Amino acid sequence: MKQIANFFITGIVLWVAAWLFPQYVKIDGFRTLVLASLLLFVAKVVVLIAFFALITSAALAQFWAGVLVGILFIFFAEIVALSLLDAWLPGISIIGFWPKFCLAFALSVFRLQDNPQNN
Numbered sequence: 001m002k003q004i005a006n007f008f009i010t011g012i013v014l015w016v017a018a019w020l021f022p023q024y025v026k027i028d029g030f031r032t033l034v035l036a037s038l039l040l041f042v043a044k045v046v047v048l049i050a051f052f053a054l055i056t057s058a059a060l061a062q063f064w065a066g067v068l069v070g071i072l073f074i075f076f077a078e079i080v081a082l083s084l085l086d087a088w089l090p091g092i093s094i095i096g097f098w099p100k101f102c103l104a105f106a107l108s109v110f111r112l113q114d115n116p117q118n119n
Contacts, residue, residue, distance in 0.1 A: 009107075013110055047081045047084065082104060
């Protein structure tokens with residue numbers, strides 16, 4: 001249920017960003033907004049799998065600087081996912097690092113988190 005709510009929250013945050021900052025965030029229409037919300041979830045999964053593969057391979061090779069870089073990159077996973085979304089979907093455009101940073105921050109602030117104590 002939280003995933004569905006997060007899907008709607010993602011769509012609302014993207015829509016508000018495109019409405020407030022049309023010079024930085026451009027979305028062609030409602031269909032593109034729905035596809036962007038879905039593909040952002042896929043992009044985050046791809047980015048996290050790639051980062052964990054980097055960390056695992058660096059740990060197995062005992063390349064500890066690589067492990068540290070991989071852990072630091074996890075903090076930027078949302079920004080990389082937004083960059084992938086921008087590249088994958090032709091109807092959306094997010095221009096610049098700082099708009100992606102602010103959008104990633106807004107998405108993480110408004111997203112519903114899983115609470116393991118209630119399960």
